Amino acid sequence: WHFRESPEDLILNAFYLPYESTATLADRFDLILPPMVGDDETGMLITELPLDLKMKLGRTLAIPQDIPYLAFRSEHALAVRELSQVFLEARHLYELFRTAILIRDHVNRSIYLAALYHAFYERKDLNPGDLPPLETLLPDRFVPADVINKAKKLAKSAILHKERVKTEISVHWHINETGIGTRSPEHRVAYWREDMHLNNMHWHWHLSNPYNIEPGKRDRRGELFYYMHHNLVARYNMERLSVNLRPVVPFEDWHLSLLDGYFPHITTGNGYDWADRQDNTFFKDVREIPLNQSSHVSQLEMWRTHLYHAIDVGYMVNENGSYVRLTDNPKIGEAFGINLLGESVEAGASVNPFLYGNLHNLGHDLISQSHDPAKRHHTQMGVMGAVETAVRDPAFFRWHKFIDNLFLRYKMTQPSYTARQLAGVMEIEEVIVMEEGWKGQTPDLLHTFFTNSTFDSSRGIDFQRKRNDDITVLIKADVLDHLEFNYRIRIRNPTSEIKLSKLRIFLAPKFNEDGERLNFASLLHYWTEMDVFETDEIMPGTEHIYRHSNQSSILSNYRARGVNTAFAYSACSWPRNLQLPRGTPDGMIFHLFVMASDVDDSSETHATRRRGTPGSFCGRPDGKYPDKWPMGFPLDRKSSHETIEAFVAEHPNMMLKDIVIKHVSDRDSIGSQPHEERSDCLLFTC
Ligand code: CUO
Known part of the structure; x- marks a missing residue:
């Protein structure tokens, strides 16, 4: 051989x-x-x-x-x-x-x-960077069945007449061809839920961080489960605000229906039909034969009660009956509470599987079977049962907002960060965000638009193409995108020494769905990481730091085989095209929070920390998570301050900016309308 x-x-x-x-x-x-x-x-x-x-x-x-x-x-x-x-x-x-x-x-x-x-x-x-993207292998997991069928028909015809027709076939998957029709308000965010890069990221995240991996093989895996999914839900809610929808309602009263059904309109290449779920379907017990393998909603309620109890009293109970403290200020040798909780909720390496059960995973399973819980109709599973398809279902976000709120309940038990924890030597003097790619940019104004994202499907679907047939079958999807941008940060080093600093950049909307300003507590649901990175050496005095949007810690910096020898992920990163929330046609105002924190961790060299992709959302199979603070620091805990402005005002190493995100129909229309100067105004009214 x-x-x-x-x-x-x-x-x-x-x-x-x-x-x-x-x-x-x-x-x-x-x-x-x-x-x-x-x-x-x-x-x-x-x-x-x-x-x-x-x-x-x-x-x-x-x-x-x-x-x-x-x-x-x-x-x-x-x-x-x-x-x-x-x-x-x-x-x-x-x-x-x-x-x-x-x-x-x-x-x-x-x-x-x-x-x-x-x-x-x-x-x-x-090298994981060499992995073929999943949409090229299983296009049918992402693309509606009728688009796939069209591609098959065109490809067969091209192969038959290949001397006469061009050898590149392109099929357009239009923005409105989603599982939810335009009569449902949920259709407004279907492009985001069904974005193939987003669903692809979710597949990679779960494969890279499986819940049954040997305990300890992924640093802070349980916390990462919380953090990536928290960001996923927070960003979904920003997208909802952009299209005038209220934030997602957590699915927590399991005696009420799920409200929104979902009909995925995707069919796998071997004929497997994902099940449809009608509107107003209930979460029900799933009866198996033998009966002792059945799953019960009451079982979930019991596990939830045990988890809430653990959060409220501040400890979990081990299998041997001993107590494990839940704290995110652990002593040496003690685990982070959020990590213990994440492992027990998902559930992975739980401290006590009998007591805390399998809440998150079983919830996915019950929703994916809720259309036929008694198994009377020989139906297949719904999309909530698989990691590459779950995100497209509105029920995914209702379930994950419930899970996120459980983690937030724990976070609220933690003491506010002290002034000392929040302090930093560096002072931030100015932050400007500047778009690239056209002339006449306005500082702190960014644009989003829809564009095409194309991939070759012929390594996933057999178009009966022989090895000598030079035919490419492209699927062209409409996706949200934006112009690249950079951060220009003026920073002052008041000491007489050369220093390093870690910059933390987060984004959240300024107003809620009713046009009211979000206070500090409400913003905790929304903050999403835009970038966390370590600077080069900063000389005494004032310096400018430039950071490009495509260097972000939530993206992968992988380019091509062999170019990047350090750890790199091609797909287990936040989708580049969804780096910004959509914003509104009039311009939606967001808070941009920037913090410069001290770098005092001597366990790794600066060079080691900066190498390769930081992997904020995906973690690192090859080592420690690239930050020592709780994920989301410093915007993951309560504060005595009522507003984010008051919180930031106390710290010269922080800055808060307004940035405006404007959605335009296409890239070419950017700059065609003059940007008006604006002061604070209500959402949708300015
Ligand atoms: Cu990623 Cu519920 O964990 O889907």
């Missing part, structure tokens, strides 16, 4: 055409296969799974082949772990490829893909 390609190129083939047999894959990509055998049932040629692999893959082989990877179910998560372990044991990349090809025909393909992705995060000889 010899190979012509480099192992890094070869291994990518193992991801392609996930719905097709390995024989078809080999034919399309000119791969050399081991001897094949006829399948007992169908006669189709398949690989032969060696006995030793069969023995290692008991859990994986038990999962039915044609269903999605239901990540919130432990038997699926354990299967991914089992299979990725086999991939990790391969001694070199050629062996990894051989193993993957031998296994491929015999296991659930979504679980196979998830395990391959996970192997890329874990193996030192592979």
Whole structure:
């Protein structure tokens, strides 16, 4: 079994055409296969799974082949772990490829893909930055079925007449082609929930930070679960305010219905139909046979009560009955309370699974089955059951706002940061945000618009393209985007020494849905990280710091294979196109908070801390989380101040700015209307 390609190129083939047999894959990509055998049932040629692999893959082989990877179910998560372990044991990349090809025909393909992705995060000889984006492998998880069908029809025709037609086919996925129709107000934010880069990010986050990973293998994993999802919900609410919708209502009274249904209009390439959910569906017990494997809403209520009790009394109870203090000011050797809570809520490495249960994961599962809880209709799961599709459902945000509020309840038990904790040596004198890409920019005014994002779908869908057919099948999606911008920060170092500083930049709306100013407590629901980074050395006196928006800590700085040798993620980062909330046509006013905090951590060198992607939302498989403070610091706790202005006024190392985000129909119309000077005014009225 010899190979012509480099192992890094070869291994990518193992991801392609996930719905097709390995024989078809080999034919399309000119791969050399081991001897094949006829399948007992169908006669189709398949690989032969060696006995030793069969023995290692008991859990994986038990999962039915044609269903999605239901990540919130432990038997699926354990299967991914089992299979990725086999991939990790391969001694070199050629062996990894051989193993993957031998296994491929015999296991659930979504679980196979998830395990391959996970192997890329874990193996030192592979770079996660080289991973193919999931939308190129499973376009049908993101793109409506009728758009996919159109692409298939055009591709077949082009292959048939390839001397006469152009070899690049492009199918447009329009902004209104979403799961929710224009008669529902929820349609206004459907473009955001169904953004393929956002759903892709969610898949990567859960694969990189699985809840069943060996405890300790991901630094502060439970806290990261809280923090990334907190930002996801906060940003969703900013998007809702931008289109005149009220913030999402947490789903916490489980005796009331979920209100909004969801009909996803996506179908997987092997015919799996995600279930529809009618409006006003209830969260119900799911009856299994045998009955003792059923799931009950009352079980969730009990776990929630235990978690609220733990938060309110300030400790959790271990399995052996001892107490674990919940505090985010831990002593040496003590865990962060938010991390313990995150692990117990999701649930991952819980201190006591019996007492605190599996609240978050089971909630996903119950919502994904709420259309047919008694299983009378042979329906499939709803999209809430899988990580690559859950975010498109309005119920995702209702569920996650409930989860976020649980964490906020804990955060409110923590003492306010002291003046000393908030202080910093540096003084911020001025902050300006400046857009790039056109002449005539106005300071602190940014623009968003819709544009196209295009990807090649022909490595995911088999268009019956032979290896010599030079046909590309592009899917062109309408997505929100913005012009890039930079921060210009004038900072003063009042000491006589050269210093480093860490800058923390957060964004939140200034007004609520009723046009009232948000006070300090209400803003805690909204603050979202824009960038947290360490500066270069700052000389005594005044200096200017320039920071480009595409350097942000929430994005990946990965560019191309081999260019960045440090840890880099191509997809486990916030989508670049959604870096800014949409804003309004008239211009929506946001707070931009900037803080310069001291760098006093001597455990790592400056160079080590600055290398590669910081990974604020995704964490770092290769080391410690890149900040020592609680995630969201300093805007994650209550304050004695009523307003953010009063909070900032006490600290010369902080600054608060108004910035305006204006939404225009397209990029070309930026600058066509003069920007009027404005003072504070109500949302939607200025
Ligand atoms: Cu990411 Cu509920 O955790 O979806």
